[in-house]
Amino acid sequence: MSVRVGVLGATGAVGQRCIQLLDGHPEFELAAVTASEDSAGSSYSEAAKWRVDAPIPDAVADLTVRATDPAEVPDDVDLLFSSLPSGVASEVEPDFAEEGYVLSSNSSNDRMADDVPLVIPEINPGHLDLLEVQRDERGWDGAVVKNPNCSTITMVPTLSALDQFGLERVHVSTLQAVSGAGYSGVSSMEIIDNVIPHIGGEEEKMETESRKLLGSFDGAELSRHDAEVSASCNRVPTIDGHLENVWAELDADPSEAEIEAAFRAVESLDLPSSPDQLIEVFEDPSRPQPRLDRTLGGGMSVAAGGVQTTPAGIQYNCLAHNTIRGAAGAAVLNGELLQSEGWI
Numbered sequence: 001m002s003v004r005v006g007v008l009g010a011t012g013a014v015g016q017r018c019i020q021l022l023d024g025h026p027e028f029e030l031a032a033v034t035a036s037e038d039s040a041g042s043s044y045s046e047a048a049k050w051r052v053d054a055p056i057p058d059a060v061a062d063l064t065v066r067a068t069d070p071a072e073v074p075d076d077v078d079l080l081f082s083s084l085p086s087g088v089a090s091e092v093e094p095d096f097a098e099e100g101y102v103l104s105s106n107s108s109n110d111r112m113a114d115d116v117p118l119v120i121p122e123i124n125p126g127h128l129d130l131l132e133v134q135r136d137e138r139g140w141d142g143a144v145v146k147n148p149n150c151s152t153i154t155m156v157p158t159l160s161a162l163d164q165f166g167l168e169r170v171h172v173s174t175l176q177a178v179s180g181a182g183y184s185g186v187s188s189m190e191i192i193d194n195v196i197p198h199i200g201g202e203e204e205k206m207e208t209e210s211r212k213l214l215g216s217f218d219g220a221e222l223s224r225h226d227a228e229v230s231a232s233c234n235r236v237p238t239i240d241g242h243l244e245n246v247w248a249e250l251d252a253d254p255s256e257a258e259i260e261a262a263f264r265a266v267e268s269l270d271l272p273s274s275p276d277q278l279i280e281v282f283e284d285p286s287r288p289q290p291r292l293d294r295t296l297g298g299g300m301s302v303a304a305g306g307v308q309t310t311p312a313g314i315q316y317n318c319l320a321h322n323t324i325r326g327a328a329g330a331a332v333l334n335g336e337l338l339q340s341e342g343w344i
């Protein structure tokens with residue numbers, strides 16, 4: 001039987017991707033969409049300035065957008081994908097969880113809270129068991145699970161592969177697409193013919209979220225990985241796809257071929273949104289490129305290339321689609337994991 005799901009913040013950049021990815025989903029049936037009070041009461045097709053490169057699914061176009069309030073969402077909806085601005089999410093997500101809804105959330109609030117699982121299903125699925133602690137501490141019937149920031153999720157699968165060689169220190173410089181800032185995030189006058197060498201809060205998110213994702217959970221407490229991570233984040237005039245240049249210092253001294261083999265060996269899962277290959281490795285050092293490679297695995301794969309040993313450590317480039325693997329697809333995959341692990 002399919003699970004009835006809803007999308008909070010359904011009219012935004014991430015919400016629209018969620019709607020697209022849920023269209024025809026084998027296990028989830030979309031039953032409710034919410035947005036701000038400005039959109040509530042309108043049909044979805046009127047409220048959403050649709051910008052995804054596929055038509056609005058017929059079944060969604062005529063849905064009435066609801067206010068983002070637990071009282072407005074039907075009780076038989078079990079799973080909510082949240083793509084709200086973090087300030088809004090920090091106020092309403094606990095209300096939904098208290099009312100018994102399970103949330104798979106993109107928003108950055110509470111990602112680093114000790115009782116909130118931050119999950120990439122292929123990398124740290126066991127962290128989901130932190131929900132026992134969350135329910136005990138907060139008294140919720142529902143639950144909140146987070147997926148990481150879009151720039152963090154691009155890099156962490158590769159770091160996880162490198163951990164077997166003793167991951168000690170990571171430096172990363174990003175080239176992040178404009179869709180990562182949401183539809184009203186960066187004006188065209190700011191970004192055309194330009195690069196903005198700062199994205200507020202992003203560097204800290206990469207530094208802290210990576211260590212949480214790579215940390216271990218002993219059934220009661222989550223410890224952070226002790227690798228040092230430093231990030232420099234840049235906004236560039238691509239539409240979708242974050243490209244990142246990574247330098248990793250390792251305890252061991254693997255060859256370039258061993259690094260590439262370790263990337264290829266990271267296993268994908270058997271969930272409906274899983275790509276066949278989690279990390280696609282390119283031999284051609286001019287790949288991956290955002291325009292060419294962001295839709296690998298339906299936008300759910302990470303691409304890596306340019307692996308080389310340098311005096312500053314292993315260097316390589318990686319890329320992921322920021323609104324699919326980096327946001328909506330990550331939340332849907334976490335929803336699939338929640339269902340397969342019996343949390344819904």
Ligand code: NAP
Pocket residue numbers: 008009010011012013014015034035036037038039040047068083084085086088106107108148149150179180181182183184322323326327
């Ligand atoms: P966005 O395009 O600005 O969309 C925001 C959504 O939230 C819209 O549906 C909007 O509805 C709704 N909303 C705004 N204010 C609200 C309020 N007071 N009450 C209820 N709903 C409200 O933002 P986005 O880029 O999709 O990002 C959504 C979240 O995902 C953010 O927390 C962001 O940090 C995170 N995220 C984004 C990306 C990315 O690549 N874009 C990646 C990872 C995580 P209206 O249309 O009615 O205003």
